[in-house]
Amino acid sequence: MVREAGGTPVEARSDADYIEALALATLTSEAEVVALATRLEQGATNAYTGQVAALSDKGLVHLFTQLSADEAVHWATLNNAAGTAIPAQAFLFV
Numbered sequence: 001m002v003r004e005a006g007g008t009p010v011e012a013r014s015d016a017d018y019i020e021a022l023a024l025a026t027l028t029s030e031a032e033v034v035a036l037a038t039r040l041e042q043g044a045t046n047a048y049t050g051q052v053a054a055l056s057d058k059g060l061v062h063l064f065t066q067l068s069a070d071e072a073v074h075w076a077t078l079n080n081a082a083g084t085a086i087p088a089q090a091f092l093f094v
Contacts, residue, residue: 041075
């Protein structure tokens, strides 16, 4: 799908690469795991949202907006699990 849309897929990485890149070996508590997951979900939301304007295929636009919304729900759920207060102002991704 990525190639069909004119893009280049990212190279596959090993588990060891992810363990190192995300410093997973340094996580020592549930709170740290939730904080990492929250940052990853925000990054995923930003990634999908940031690419919508560059897409010309309506099907891909629909897919990316759905994925972005799904990632935003994950982000909100993880923030709630961490005890983070709901923002008083609208949170803008990207």
